[in-house]
Amino acid sequence: MSMKVVITGIGGISAAGANLAETLEAFRNGRRNAGPVSLFPTTLPYPVFEARAGSIPPRWERKGMRTLSLALSALEEALADAGLRVEEDLSPLRVGICLGTTVASQLNDIEFYRSYRDRGSAPMDAVDRYLKGNLAQAISSTLKVRGPALTVVNACSSGTDAIGAALSWLRSGICDVAIAGGADELNRVPLCGFGALGIVSETLCRPFDRDRGGLNLGEGAGILILETESVARRRGVAPALFMAGYGSACDAYHLTAPRPDGTGLEAALARALAEAGAAPSDVSFINAHGTATQDNDRIEGRVLAGVFGPDVKFLSTKGFTGHTLGAAGGLEAVFTAAALREGWIPACAGFVHPDEEIGVRPVTEITSVRGPLAVSTSLAFGGNNAALVIARAEDGGTWRSRSCTLRE
Numbered sequence: 001m002s003m004k005v006v007i008t009g010i011g012g013i014s015a016a017g018a019n020l021a022e023t024l025e026a027f028r029n030g031r032r033n034a035g036p037v038s039l040f041p042t043t044l045p046y047p048v049f050e051a052r053a054g055s056i057p058p059r060w061e062r063k064g065m066r067t068l069s070l071a072l073s074a075l076e077e078a079l080a081d082a083g084l085r086v087e088e089d090l091s092p093l094r095v096g097i098c099l100g101t102t103v104a105s106q107l108n109d110i111e112f113y114r115s116y117r118d119r120g121s122a123p124m125d126a127v128d129r130y131l132k133g134n135l136a137q138a139i140s141s142t143l144k145v146r147g148p149a150l151t152v153v154n155a156c157s158s159g160t161d162a163i164g165a166a167l168s169w170l171r172s173g174i175c176d177v178a179i180a181g182g183a184d185e186l187n188r189v190p191l192c193g194f195g196a197l198g199i200v201s202e203t204l205c206r207p208f209d210r211d212r213g214g215l216n217l218g219e220g221a222g223i224l225i226l227e228t229e230s231v232a233r234r235r236g237v238a239p240a241l242f243m244a245g246y247g248s249a250c251d252a253y254h255l256t257a258p259r260p261d262g263t264g265l266e267a268a269l270a271r272a273l274a275e276a277g278a279a280p281s282d283v284s285f286i287n288a289h290g291t292a293t294q295d296n297d298r299i300e301g302r303v304l305a306g307v308f309g310p311d312v313k314f315l316s317t318k319g320f321t322g323h324t325l326g327a328a329g330g331l332e333a334v335f336t337a338a339a340l341r342e343g344w345i346p347a348c349a350g351f352v353h354p355d356e357e358i359g360v361r362p363v364t365e366i367t368s369v370r371g372p373l374a375v376s377t378s379l380a381f382g383g384n385n386a387a388l389v390i391a392r393a394e395d396g397g398t399w400r401s402r403s404c405t406l407r408e
Helices: 020-029 066-081 110-119 125-132 135-143 158-171 188-196 229-234 263-276 294-308 325-342
Strands: 005-014 095-100 149-152 177-184 220-228 241-250 283-287 373-380 384-392
Touching: 005 020, 005 066, 005 158, 005 229, 005 325, 020 325, 066 135, 066 177, 066 220, 066 325, 095 135, 095 158, 095 325, 110 125, 135 149, 149 158, 158 177, 158 220, 158 241, 158 325, 158 373, 158 384, 177 325, 220 229, 220 325, 241 263, 241 325, 263 294, 263 373, 263 384, 283 294, 283 325, 294 373, 325 373, 325 384
Parallel strands: 095 149, 095 177, 283 373
Antiparallel strands: 005 220, 005 241, 177 220, 241 384, 373 384
16 A cells, blocks of 8 residues: 555547647637437437547557547557557566456447347357457557456446556556556447437536536546556656546445445445545535536535535536446546646536536636646445556655545
8 A cells, every 4th residue: 555656648539629738728718529429320309418520549450349439549649648659569577457347348249149040140250359359458468468367347446446457456556567558438228218318408418517417428538557656657757647446346336326325335435545545625626526427426515515615616527428338447647637736727618507406516717726636536336346546756745644534
């Protein structure tokens, strides 16, 4: 636990932008790049947040494996930010890869199943894609690295849980560098499934708003390069950010609904802050899960107010990206790290009217953030809750002298 883990590179691709520079520009200008589905035929009327045509570099296009293509695009940017390259020989380092997903190449094979059902046989292309679609293994093979490779599938907390696993690898000495985050493509199966649950909005989502009508689906990938501080300094990298803490808790309340009293999320926050040696007062802002569904936003908002106080600064970036499922935790960790590095957070896109049942409101304009820490939260089906604490290096860990008194 005493080993410091630094964030040396971040990269992301989503509807908000093909890279972080484009994304931050969209955030600053309040630009929401949503529209009808173009990736597959559907009669469903829901707007979605697709990564724009041409945003995936041709070299990373993998036919029938869009999730992997998105992951490779974000990986290239994250490695470059860390002073590394995809083509670089990383064999002197033990590089672990831990990525979260839900769709990957497992849900995009409807034609295979239809053919097998109707005719008793089907081309094996879909099976080949499935076997090659393990994100962590595919990226490990692309980079030709040695180290653990794990793909986490834990619903909408997958990306956050993958980062937490990678953090534990580094602290326990299993690897020197870890590539962590999440990736997911827009897909017919979750679009129909979430629609059947009645939690998808026919208009642009409005996280934490009184009149929120449900989520919009999106796609993308967010990847962080994590290293032990000693390895980063040997490479000549002066750390700007630390991955300070991770916490998870499953309340096992319901298959899809969060526990009404929010104790699962509160426990995850307590563990993440305790691992970081931090108190709630040290946190400058929270990048909330904020799906714009009735239950999630009411329960999450109340927990954030209870833990961090009525003046808590928080937002949901899903108003810019949609809900990217297994990629959400990775993308939002990237956005949280970028906000700490840049010193500002955007307005919570889509929010207009405060909800008295929540009692607190997200930020409604570009807001300066100067504190030492930030938190990113993820809530998932099955009662899964996860939280990350990210720290600014220049604050020197001064928050560690304080104690965390949250209930676990």
